[in-house]
Amino acid sequence: MKKLINDPATLIQDALHGIAAAHPQLRVDFENRVIVRGDAPVRGKVGLISGGGSGHEPLHGGFVGPGMLDAACAGEVFTSPVPDQMVAATQAVDGGAGVLHIVKNYTGDVMNFELAAEMVAADQGTEVVAVVIDDDVAVQDSLYTAGRRGVGATVLVEKIAGAAAEEGRPLAEVAEVARKVNTYARSMGLALTSCTVPAAGRPTFELPDDQMEVGIGIHGEPGRRRVPVAPANEIAEMLVSPILSDLDYTGGDGVIAFVNGMGATPLIELYLMFNEVTQLLAKNGIPVARSLVGPYITSLDMAGCSVTLLKADDELLRLWDAPVNTPALRRGV
C-alpha cells in the first residue's frame, strides 16, 4: 500500500488539520470531527448537515460553506460517523429554523443519523428532518435489498437544497427541494481498479487487468457485473442506458449532467467521458442544461467514474446557479 499518510489510525484527524489550515473560513471541531461553516449558526436559516464515511473527499467537508452545507461529519474511512458527531453538528448549525440531515442511503448512515435525531429530539428540541438519498440504479430498489445507495446525487442535493436554505425558505420546503432532487436524479458508476482502505492495507477487491466492474459502489462494494475493459463510448453507454431506462428524462428543461471521477482517474478522461455522455443524451433528445465534471464524490484511490443525471426544471436550475462558496464548489462569490 502506497499512501501519503502517517498512520491509518490518525489519517482522519491529520487530514482535518489540513482542511482547517487550508480553509480558515471553516471551523473544525476536532473532537467531534465536524467541519462547520465559519459563521454558523446563521440566525433564521435552516441548517444543512451531512456526513458519512471518509474517503469520498471533497464530499462532504469540501461542500461546507455559504450556499451549501452548514456542517459535515467525517466518519472513519468508509464507515458512517457516529451519532455524537451528528448531534454536535446539529447543535453547531441550529439557527432556530431547524436542521436538515442529508443522509446517503446506507444501513449504517441511516441508523446513525436516526439515533442522532432521537438524541437531538430528547435533548434539545431542535426540529430535525432527514432526507435519504438513494440514486444508484446499479442496485435494485426492492424489498430484497437495503435499497438504492446514495451516490452522485448527494452533491447535487447539497448544492440545491443549500441554495434553497440560503434563500431563507423554511425547513419543510428545503427538505422538499432535497427530496425533489433525489426523486429526479439517477446515477451509475464503474471501476477500473479497486480502492485500498488504509486500515486494510490491500485492495478491497481483485480486478484483473482486462476487466472492469460495472455498477460499483463508492466503498468498493462490487457492482452489477464484470465485463472486459471497453472503449469509453461503450462505457458511457453502460452507464447512461440504465439511468435512462429508469427515469424518463425527456420533456423537461434538460438535465444537469455530472461526470464524477472516482479518485484516481485523470481529469482528461473525465472530460472525454463527458463528451460521450452528452452525445448519448443528444441521441436521446435530452439537452444538457448544466454540467459538472470532476472528482466530487470519490472512493479513495479507485480509478473509474460515475454518471449522475438530474432532470431539471426552472427552480432546480435557478438554485443550481445560485452563489456558493465552499472549498470544492464556488461561484458567484
Next chain:
Amino acid sequence: MKKLINDPATLIQDALHGIAAAHPQLRVDFENRVIVRGDAPVRGKVGLISGGGSGHEPLHGGFVGPGMLDAACAGEVFTSPVPDQMVAATQAVDGGAGVLHIVKNYTGDVMNFELAAEMVAADQGTEVVAVVIDDDVAVQDSLYTAGRRGVGATVLVEKIAGAAAEEGRPLAEVAEVARKVNTYARSMGLALTSCTVPAAGRPTFELPDDQMEVGIGIHGEPGRRRVPVAPANEIAEMLVSPILSDLDYTGGDGVIAFVNGMGATPLIELYLMFNEVTQLLAKNGIPVARSLVGPYITSLDMAGCSVTLLKADDELLRLWDAPVNTPALRRGV
C-alpha cells in the same frame, strides 16, 4: 492499461469536445487545439496564453477565463504543442496590448514557443513577450542541464499575471509580475507510482511496491533518487527542505503554499500533506498567507504530490485574491 478512452490517437480531440460541452463560456478551436476565453480578444487587455503537453489537466485549459489565461494550447500527451497552435492562440487573444507567452521550461516547449514568436513577428507584428517558468528544485540549475523544469509555479503565474492583465496593466508589467512569481516560487514533487502514457500503453517507469521516486517531473521523468516509502511527515520534509534551502522564505509576508496532487492521489491525502507542510513551515517561522490544495497540475494517473511555495508580498497576495472565473479556479465571480 486501463483508461477511459476510445483510442490514444483521438484522446485529445475527444477530451476537447468534452471541455467545450462542459464549459460553454469557453471557445474551442478544434483544428488548432486551442481553448479560448469566450469573449477574447479583450480590447486593450494584454492577452495571456500558455500551453504544453496534455495530461496535466486542469493545466492549462482549465485555467482559461477572466482573471487568468486568455487561451491555452493542448499538445499531444506530454509533448509540447506545435508553433501553429501558439500562433493561432496569439491571434485569438490579441486585443491590441500585446500577448504574454507563459512557457514551462522544457526544451521542446521553449523551442516551439520560440518558433511561434518568430512566426508571429514575421506575420502579424503582435508584440509577444515570453516568460519561462523554472521552479523545480529537483533539477540542478546549471550549465550542465536544460535548467529547472517548470511545474507548480505555472499555476500561480497564470493566476497572478492573469490578475495583473485584468487590471489593464501593460505587457511589460504583466511580464514583470510573471517573472516575479517565478523568481520567488520553488517546487518539489514525488511519485508513489508511475503514470501510463496512453500511446505507450504501459507505465513509463517501474517503481517497486516499497519505493518512491523523489524529485519526479510531471512527465514521469525520473527524479533525484529512489527511497523506501515513508510516512507523510518524512515525505513532507523531503519536499519542503530542498525548497527552503534554495530560497530564503523568511522575512516576507508569508507564503502561498500549494500542495498539488499528481492525478491519482486522493484529496484526503493531499489535505494530510498540507497539514504536514504547514507544520514544517511553522517550525521554520514561515507563515502561510494563502493556500491551494488539490490536483491542479497533474501527470495523468501518477500517484504522488508536489509542494510549491511562493514567497509573497502585498502585491502578489492582492493579485492572488483577485476575482477569477475559470473551470478549475474560481472566486469572486
Next chain:
Amino acid sequence: MDTKDLTAWIREFAGLVAQHKDELTALDSAIGDGDHGVNMDRGLTAVVAALEAEPPDSPSALFKKVGMTLISKVGGASGPLYGTAFLRMAAAADSVLDGAGFAKVLRSGLDGVVARGKAQPGDKTMVDALGPAVDALDAALASGAGTKAALQAAADAAEQGREATIPLVARKGRASYLGERSAGHPDPGATSVTLLMQAAASTLGS
C-alpha cells in the same frame, strides 16, 4: 451472574474480536466494505477502556456504558445495532442475573437489533446468529439445563446460525447490493455475534 461476571464476559468478547479482527474484516471484504473487524475492535477497545476507567456498579450500568460507547465509537451498521442491543439489555437487566434473567436480557437485545435494523430471520444478518442463540438458550433452560450448559447450547446455535447464513442471499445491509453474489459467504455480523455468545459460554455460569 453479577456485574463482575458480566464485565468479564464483555472483556472476553473484546479479546475474541481483537483476535479475530482480520478474519471479520476479510469476511466483510467479501460481501461488504471490509471494516467490520476494525469497527468492532475500535468500539470494544473503547469499551474496555471505559470499563476500566470507571467500573460500573450494576449490570444495567454496565450494559448502558457498553451500549453508549459502542454507539459513540463504532459507526457503520454494527455500531447502532450492537449499541441499541446493549441499551435495551440495560433496560431489562436486574441487579443480579440468573440464567433465565440473562436469557430475558439477551432477548431484549435481540428485540433492539430487530427494532433498529428491521431485519427478518434469513436476511443474512447478525439476527441469524443472535435469534437462534436466544431461542436455544430459552429452550435449554426450559429443558432444565444448567446455565453453563445452556450458554454453550446458545453459542453452538449462534455458530450454526452463522454457518446457515453462508448459502443465503443477503436482503439487508451492504451485502444486499450484491444480490445472488452474496451467497457462499458467511455474514460478518453473524460471525461477531457468535464470538459474543462464545464469550458468554466461556465466562458466565459455573
Next chain:
Amino acid sequence: MDTKDLTAWIREFAGLVAQHKDELTALDSAIGDGDHGVNMDRGLTAVVAALEAEPPDSPSALFKKVGMTLISKVGGASGPLYGTAFLRMAAAADSVLDGAGFAKVLRSGLDGVVARGKAQPGDKTMVDALGPAVDALDAALASGAGTKAALQAAADAAEQGREATIPLVARKGRASYLGERSAGHPDPGATSVTLLMQAAASTLGS
C-alpha cells in the same frame, strides 16, 4: 540527386522510423519521456501524406515542406530541431545536388539544429550523430570517394556517434534532468538521426 531521389530518401526515413518507432520510444522512456518514436512517426506520416498530396518540384520546396510539416506536427524538442534543420536545408539547396552539394545542405541542417538547440558536441543529443555524419561525408568526398560510398561513411559515422552517446551524461533536453543516471543509454535523437543517414546511404548516390 534530384527532387525524386530526395523524396525517396525522406520516404525511406519515414519507413525506418515507423519500423523503429517502438525502439525509439523505449530509448526515450529510459532517459526522457517516452515519446520520441511516436513524435517522429506522427510527423513523418504527415510528411509522406503531404508529399503525396502535392509533390514538390524542387529540392528546396521538398525540404521546406518537410520542415514546415515537422514543425507543425511533431511538437516536443525534435519537432523544432528537425524542422529547423530542414528549413535551413531548403535555403541551402540547389535544384540538383551532387555529393558536395548534398554535404553542404546537410551541414546547413546541422547548423540549424545547433542554432535552435544550442547543444555542443558531447551534450548527448542528435548533434552527436549528425555532426560526425556531416564531417565524415565531407572527409570522404574530399578523399575522392564516390557519393554512395561517402554517404555510407556518413551513416557509419552517425551510428558510431550514436554509440558514443551511450556513456555520456546528458547536458541538454529532458535527459539532462537525470544527471549521472543518463549515462549508459544511447540518445534517442541520435538514434533517429542515424536512421536518417542510413536512409540517405541506401537511397541516394548511385
